[in-house]
Amino acid sequence: MLPLTLLNTSQGHPMLVELKSGETLNGHLVNCDAWMNLTLKEVVQTNSDGTRFFRLPECYVRGNNIKYLRVPDEVLDIAREKNQQQREEQRKSNQPQRGGYNRQYSSSGQRGGYNRNRGGGNFGRGGGQFQRGGRGY
């Protein structure tokens, strides 16, 4: 699954975002798009030398400022599961009609469906993930 797909799957989960400036944002991912723009909630912002902290109820990050994101381990597993499911469904719906074009249409149709089901049960798992290893710069 692609990096941005994984990011999508991370919605509702806690994550750490480090910006190119070295500032970090710790919060729950609310939404994201194809440019890696993010909205986060319940955020703790840390300046680049890790000396000052700010609590923000919500914030928006323009994707181009991001250096990297750290997400909880289990998000990878969730993304894998979803990917598997999606493939299975795709395979089922493809069995009657073969051929490239139909296949593409049906796959995008399914993606919408899977997005609608996103979030849900796994909310809030894996908090405290980022305390490990101490200072985050």
Add this chain to the structure above:
Amino acid sequence: MLFFSFFKTLIDEQVIVELKNDMSVRGTLKSVDQFLNIKLDDVSVVDEVKYPHLSAVKNVFIRGSVVRYVHLPGAVVDTALLEDATRKEAASQASKMGGR
């Protein structure tokens, strides 16, 4: 795409890639893409004392955007051909502009 094509002709040659941080990596050019990302095999860092972290690495993918220079063996570059291709590219570029 001219330089992309040019780099494709250099595949399997020994090159030194100098990065914008002054680090230089020597290796065999294995692959290049349209962003001039470069893949090298059998790499060694030119100043290993300063950059010890690459001593356990056998091949690298270098993002095109961090490359300053690629040092090439002079013998493998057909400059006449390259000049010719450059003129052609410039001409086709110019005709495209004119067509707008």
Add this chain to the structure above:
Amino acid sequence: MENTDPSLLPSIIFTTAAQLVDCVDKKLLVVLRDGRKLIGILRSFDQYANLVLQETIERIIVESMYSDIQRGVYIVRGENVVLVGEIVSFTLFFGSVAFDLLLTYLNLKDPEKENSIPLREVSLDEIYAAQQDEIDNRRRRELTKNSKLIDIGFSIDTQQEDMY
């Protein structure tokens, strides 16, 4: 890689994808523009060289000392990647921190890598202190260099972001 347009297949040999597919599920060293070194298993990537790394450790190296921090899953934005290096193959089978130490030791005996420098693992506190010294030194050097350059009539780029 999913939904690859079949008409693109002949040209795929020279794409970012083709260069990085060989690295998937392997243990890699990723160097970022800020100088950080991440060691993790590459799980996926895209055309911008955005990367997904699993079981990642951050390795701080200062001179011949190093220290590792367990970090977990990373999504690295491609712009910040300097290079991705595949770590010599036998680490694949034993991708543990303990084996890394052994690797450092074995490096001494690898004829092809005879000049490689053995790194010594130190505590986090030690590495942070050494790192801070290095940063301070760099800053001092930069300041002297800049003032010299200004003296002889150059203008200075104020932002020196690239530390790698």
